[in-house]
Amino acid sequence: MIKVPTKDEKFSPFITFSREEWKELRASTPLSLTEADLLKLQGINENLSIEEVSDIYLPLSRLLNLYVAATQNLYDATNTFFGNKNQKVPYIIGIAGSVAVGKSTTARILQALLSHWPNHPKVDLVTTDGFLYPNRILEEKGLMKRKGFPESYDLKRLIRFVADVKSGVPEVTVPVYSHLAYDILPNEVQVIRQPDIMIIEGLNVLQTAGYGNQRHMPSVFVSDFFDFSIYVDADENDITRWYVERFRVLRKTAFQNPNSYFHHRYANLAMEEVDEVAMQIWNEINGVNLRENISPTRFRADLILEKGPDHSVKEVKLRKL
Ligand SMILES: Nc1ncnc2c1ncn2[C@@H]1O[C@H](COP(=O)(O)OP(=O)(O)O)[C@@H](O)[C@H]1O
Numbered sequence: 001m002i003k004v005p006t007k008d009e010k011f012s013p014f015i016t017f018s019r020e021e022w023k024e025l026r027a028s029t030p031l032s033l034t035e036a037d038l039l040k041l042q043g044i045n046e047n048l049s050i051e052e053v054s055d056i057y058l059p060l061s062r063l064l065n066l067y068v069a070a071t072q073n074l075y076d077a078t079n080t081f082f083g084n085k086n087q088k089v090p091y092i093i094g095i096a097g098s099v100a101v102g103k104s105t106t107a108r109i110l111q112a113l114l115s116h117w118p119n120h121p122k123v124d125l126v127t128t129d130g131f132l133y134p135n136r137i138l139e140e141k142g143l144m145k146r147k148g149f150p151e152s153y154d155l156k157r158l159i160r161f162v163a164d165v166k167s168g169v170p171e172v173t174v175p176v177y178s179h180l181a182y183d184i185l186p187n188e189v190q191v192i193r194q195p196d197i198m199i200i201e202g203l204n205v206l207q208t209a210g211y212g213n214q215r216h217m218p219s220v221f222v223s224d225f226f227d228f229s230i231y232v233d234a235d236e237n238d239i240t241r242w243y244v245e246r247f248r249v250l251r252k253t254a255f256q257n258p259n260s261y262f263h264h265r266y267a268n269l270a271m272e273e274v275d276e277v278a279m280q281i282w283n284e285i286n287g288v289n290l291r292e293n294i295s296p297t298r299f300r301a302d303l304i305l306e307k308g309p310d311h312s313v314k315e316v317k318l319r320k321l
């Protein structure tokens, strides 16, 4: 299909596909998912429809597969030039967007789909919350109500991590954040061992500016190490509602666990109070962060998934090469 750019698109760095146009691009995807594979995908999110997988995520995995293969060829060419044998360079995909927009769901669907392709079976997934400072340090810095803001992350450590993975270090460790403990787990790490693809997902992966009294441009960004990046986007009213709905589910599930950080505060809240608390966290923390620090990075992505009120993707924007 040849897509003729509209007048506006001629001057935009993106080409925009409606859902109908995008789903056509799945046409020749040779990937066959078995019934068991589809069930596994629904295990990622019970509200995820099979139609969404086939209309949106299969074409996206087809595009990514082509890009990964082309990049692997380029790395082979560089290896030949330098006389290196089989030096493996992971392909890195960044996924950005607001809290509760569906970054981790998107990341897990892509991980499952991409690991089916024969040229890149090992797909690892990392979230940037592991790079939040532990609560002890956040408390010292007065940042407990700023979790997710640029200054709440150990950015140097995050950049060093992505640089190490990209340069083929055999084993790289990532600290682990627990939403239940609401803190970094002191004795746990995730180990990344030279995957074919690494997906890194987080609010901040496309950010460039410094913060606080360091509002200068740092010389290296996390995204310098990305081969491809995706921004998951939706109307803020929808994202707020998804946040509140998820908070209600947590009140019934995770917050009931006595080990949960929020157990004493939130487990016995009445439903109206639950919504109030969630709205307060949204208005004081996550909404502000979305407007100030996350949304402005939208146009730095290579691809934007624009979601409608029920999470279904209504439009896809792809950067022109
Ligand atoms: N494609 C989707 N279809 C249906 N529900 C979804 C989809 N993506 C996310 N959700 C729901 O939206 C909420 C936020 O999703 P999540 O992936 O946890 O977001 P994030 O990682 O951006 O915080 C969750 O309740 C999740 O179940």
Ligand SMILES: CC(C)(COP(=O)(O)O)[C@@H](O)C(=O)NCCC(=O)O
Residues within 6 Å of the ligand: 099, 127, 128, 129, 130, 147, 148, 149, 201, 202, 203, 204, 281, 285, 286
């Ligand atoms: C842990 C988060 C900062 C998200 O981190 P990410 O993996 O995107 O780096 C966020 O989910 C969070 O906990 N924000 C604090 C306010 C809240 O409780 O929603």
